[in-house]
Amino acid sequence: MATDPPALRARGLTKRYGDLVALEPLDLAIPEGQRVVLVGHNGSGKTTLMRMAAGLLEPTAGTVEVLGEPAGSQEARAALSYLPDAPVLYDDLSVLEHVEYTCRLHEAEGWEEQAVALIHDLGLTARADDLPARFSRGLRQKTAIVLALIRPFGVLLVDEPFVGLDPSGQDTFVELMDEAADAGATVIVATHQLEYVKRVDRCIALRDGVLVYDGPPGGTDVARLVAP
Amino acid sequence: MGGTGDPGATTGPSDEPGAGAGGEGDHAAAAIADLRRARRRRRLAAFDAGEAVYRAYITFVLSGIAVWLLSGVVGDTRLGAGALGRVAADGSRVVGAVIGAGWALGARAGGRGGPLALEAADVRHVLLSPVDRAVALRSPALRQLRSTAAVAAGAGAVAGLLAWRRCGGDPAAWVAVGAAVAALAVAGGLGLAMVASGRRFGRLGGGALAVGLLAWSGADAALGTATAPATWLGQVALWPLRFRATGVAGAAVAVILAMAGVASVAGTSIEAAERRSALVGQLRFAATLRDVRTVVVLRRQLSQEQPRSQPWVRLATRNGPVRWAAWRRSLRGIARYPLVRLVRMAVLGAAAGAAGVGVWAGTTPLVLAVGACLYVAGLDAVEPLAQELDHPDRRDAAPVERGVLCLALLAPSVLLMVAVAAVGAAAAVVVVAATGGDVVLAAEVGAVVALPAAAAGVAGAAVSVLQGAPDPASALDTLLPPEGAGVRAIGRLVVPPGLAVLAALPLLVAHHPPPPATALSAAATATPLPLLGAVAAGTWVRYRDAMRAWWTSAMEEAGAARRPTTPGAAP
Numbered sequence: 200m201a202t203d204p205p206a207l208r209a210r211g212l213t214k215r216y217g218d219l220v221a222l223e224p225l226d227l228a229i230p231e232g233q234r235v236v237l238v239g240h241n242g243s244g245k246t247t248l249m250r251m252a253a254g255l256l257e258p259t260a261g262t263v264e265v266l267g268e269p270a271g272s273q274e275a276r277a278a279l280s281y282l283p284d285a286p287v288l289y290d291d292l293s294v295l296e297h298v299e300y301t302c303r304l305h306e307a308e309g310w311e312e313q314a315v316a317l318i319h320d321l322g323l324t325a326r327a328d329d330l331p332a333r334f335s336r337g338l339r340q341k342t343a344i345v346l347a348l349i350r351p352f353g354v355l356l357v358d359e360p361f362v363g364l365d366p367s368g369q370d371t372f373v374e375l376m377d378e379a380a381d382a383g384a385t386v387i388v389a390t391h392q393l394e395y396v397k398r399v400d401r402c403i404a405l406r407d408g409v410l411v412y413d414g415p416p417g418g419t420d421v422a423r424l425v426a427p
Numbered sequence: 428m429g430g431t432g433d434p435g436a437t438t439g440p441s442d443e444p445g446a447g448a449g450g451e452g453d454h455a456a457a458a459i460a461d462l463r464r465a466r467r468r469r470r471l472a473a474f475d476a477g478e479a480v481y482r483a484y485i486t487f488v489l490s491g492i493a494v495w496l497l498s499g500v501v502g503d504t505r506l507g508a509g510a511l512g513r514v515a516a517d518g519s520r521v522v523g524a525v526i527g528a529g530w531a532l533g534a535r536a537g538g539r540g541g542p543l544a545l546e547a548a549d550v551r552h553v554l555l556s557p558v559d560r561a562v563a564l565r566s567p568a569l570r571q572l573r574s575t576a577a578v579a580a581g582a583g584a585v586a587g588l589l590a591w592r593r594c595g596g597d598p599a600a601w602v603a604v605g606a607a608v609a610a611l612a613v614a615g616g617l618g619l620a621m622v623a624s625g626r627r628f629g630r631l632g633g634g635a636l637a638v639g640l641l642a643w644s645g646a647d648a649a650l651g652t653a654t655a656p657a658t659w660l661g662q663v664a665l666w667p668l669r670f671r672a673t674g675v676a677g678a679a680v681a682v683i684l685a686m687a688g689v690a691s692v693a694g695t696s697i698e699a700a701e702r703r704s705a706l707v708g709q710l711r712f713a714a715t716l717r718d719v720r721t722v723v724v725l726r727r728q729l730s731q732e733q734p735r736s737q738p739w740v741r742l743a744t745r746n747g748p749v750r751w752a753a754w755r756r757s758l759r760g761i762a763r764y765p766l767v768r769l770v771r772m773a774v775l776g777a778a779a780g781a782a783g784v785g786v787w788a789g790t791t792p793l794v795l796a797v798g799a800c801l802y803v804a805g806l807d808a809v810e811p812l813a814q815e816l817d818h819p820d821r822r823d824a825a826p827v828e829r830g831v832l833c834l835a836l837l838a839p840s841v842l843l844m845v846a847v848a849a850v851g852a853a854a855a856v857v858v859v860a861a862t863g864g865d866v867v868l869a870a871e872v873g874a875v876v877a878l879p880a881a882a883a884g885v886a887g888a889a890v891s892v893l894q895g896a897p898d899p900a901s902a903l904d905t906l907l908p909p910e911g912a913g914v915r916a917i918g919r920l921v922v923p924p925g926l927a928v929l930a931a932l933p934l935l936v937a938h939h940p941p942p943p944a945t946a947l948s949a950a951a952t953a954t955p956l957p958l959l960g961a962v963a964a965g966t967w968v969r970y971r972d973a974m975r976a977w978w979t980s981a982m983e984e985a986g987a988a989r990r991p992t993t994p995g996a997a998p
Contacts, residue, residue, distance in 0.1 A: 350556075
């Protein structure tokens with residue numbers, strides 16, 4: 200009987216920059232619908248793993264698949280939404296224009312009402328027609344969150360999402376990620392915020408590019424894992 | 428929220444065979460086109476006609492000055508029948524070698540992920556969306572081809588005009604072929620880069636292709652044959668003198684390369700595109716500001732030129748005075764130069780040597796080529812000093828005068844540049860031997876000129892790096908009258924490469940040795956000129972802070988003396 204492919208599968212996934220190994224060969228499978236947190240100290244390989252899954256980095260060796268499709272392929276790009284740690288936005292498009300453009304590129308349907316709700320939830324209603332180029336770091340991050348969530352996706356990859364967000368923005372974003380997961384999406388979050396670890400099904404820890412823990416969040420001392 | 432539905436449904440395009448083709452591709456293309464239209468409208472809304480007219484005026488004036496200066500260098504004298512015959516016979520191969528070198532650069536750039544320079548947001552939002560990358564990238568590729576070829580056509584037309592002044596004939600024909608050849612050469616080079624990038628030739632593949640292309644057109648130039656497509660395209664440039672039908676094939680190859688490039692862009696690495704998107708914008712901005720150091724650093728990042736993890740030679744730890752510490756720091760930096768940088772410096776040294784032979788033979792404008800090669804090699808040589816300047820807090824924390832530290836950091840750079848100049852001398856001997864000249868004399872002149880040339884190259888580069896980017900809020904400029912600030916701005920631009928150009932003066936003097944001096948003695952007599960330039964630059968490096976403080980204080984005092992006293996104020 201054919202089984203559904205995992206949301207994310209890495210086989211021997213490796214990334215080297217010259218003689219620097221950013222990620223040692225990694226084997227990993229994350230089933231659909233799981234909530235996963237990725238922890239590790241700075242330079243442990245979290246962002247490298249995420250960027251390879253998003254198709255922004257090419258593996259030196261090994262493969263990574265999103266719902267059975269090679270990362271970076273057109274099908275994988277349709278299925279995976281990536282929210283990077285630093286928001287990248289157009290200088291000359293307003294928040295709403297960003298939303299419209301993203302939805303058209305992803306062929307989202309009925310997005311207008313969802314956009315209004317999402318923009319409201321994140322406290323951007325009064326700024327919807329403004330240029331994010333003139334926003335603070337936190338407001339730019341909120342705009343990037345809107346863009347990551349407004350499009351269709353089956354896998355949500357989030358890298359250090361809480362940087363620059365105020366406490367209410369952090370709470371709202373956690374709720375939005377929970378909503379996405381409740382609706383069946385796989386949510387993978389890389390963070391240093393240990394409070395978030397309690398909300399997930401699985402914790403994956405990396406140290407110096409090596410997988411050092413993969414299991415339930417209660418099964419280990421996470422603080423020790425993320426210590427440099 | 429998009430992800431709250433059935434995640435299986437969110438991967439819609441993947442379930443359909445031929446995703447990205449047909450209707451979906453049209454839909455994405457329409458979205459991208461709409462975005463570009465909206466942005467163009469916004470730009471037009473912010474368009475300032477007065478500013479545009481002013482820019483056009485400045486461009487026109489500067490272009491006129493450039494053409495006038497180039498006319499002066501080329502001269503007005505019509506070539507004789509013999510010289511014209513030689514140009515008609517061999518000129519196409521020389522032009523072909525230049526085009527071949529350009530195409531080689533294209534292949535090399537393509538192997539490293541160039542030449543497309545996309546906006547960072549386009550990489551994140553368009554290239555990470557399920558839009559066919561052929562649709563997303565075709566338009567930027569065509570735009571880059573169009574704009575670069577247009578600029579090249581303008582430069583080619585000027586070159587054609589200058590060629591007509593020396594060679595005669597129909598000026599319109601010269602201008603037309605000049606513009607066409609330059610545009611085709613650039614389009615072919617960019618196309619080749621896009622093919623190398625889209626087909627993932629990689630650094631090794633792109634480099635090998637570059638060497639092959641360079642060798643092919645170089646062999647044509649050396650052997651007097653016409654087998655390389657670049658040489659055929661070079662024949663078009665001389666059609667007003669001699670029509671060769673193979674030129675059409677050269678033009679066709681350039682067009683095919685450009686078309687193949689546009690057809691290949693879909694395969695461009697997104698990793699390279701993202702890296703370039705961040706760097707190219709900064710590079711353009713730094714170039715606009717004439718910030719040479721930033722341009723050098725960004726260009727290295729663009730080509731992923733990193734210091735070696737393991738040094739070529741490891742220096743033992745030793746204690747000693749501050750000056751020795753700076754020497755050792757500088758040597759340690761040089762010991763980590765990557766191979767590509769050392770090779771580039773050697774090639775620049777060889778090019779300076781070859782150009783020096785031309786100066787010695789009487790082609791005076793080549794002094795600029797000698798100076799340019801030494802200046803660029805010098806910018807690589809003074810990297811330890813530049814690193815120190817890039818981290819001013821660290822430098823200023825040392826209990827040492829900045830001038831002393833900077834000067835000590837430069838000493839190993841001079842030694843490195845002596846090696847580069849030695850390569851230049853060797854190249855000059857090879858060129859002289861190949862043209863049947865006096866090899867012993869060439870070696871002697873090379874030996875005499877090497878040290879001053881090295882010092883001049885380091886001096887120019889050190890001044891350039893130390894002066895940094897122009898500061899619009901400079902206290903010095905605000906104290907100077909506008910005319911003085913203008914002269915200072917030109918000086919900042921001209922002096923650093925000018926110091927390096929001084930290296931060619933002994934060769935210029937050797938060309939016309941005043942009787943009874945020989946070429947060797949004349950060159951030796953003129954070596955103090957570049958050395959004096961280097962000493963002046965060294966003095967400026969050492970006492971720059973003190974001179975600046977004195978000048979600022981003097982200007983403030985002069986300003987205070989000119990200011991009218993307030994009535995009733997104390998005298």
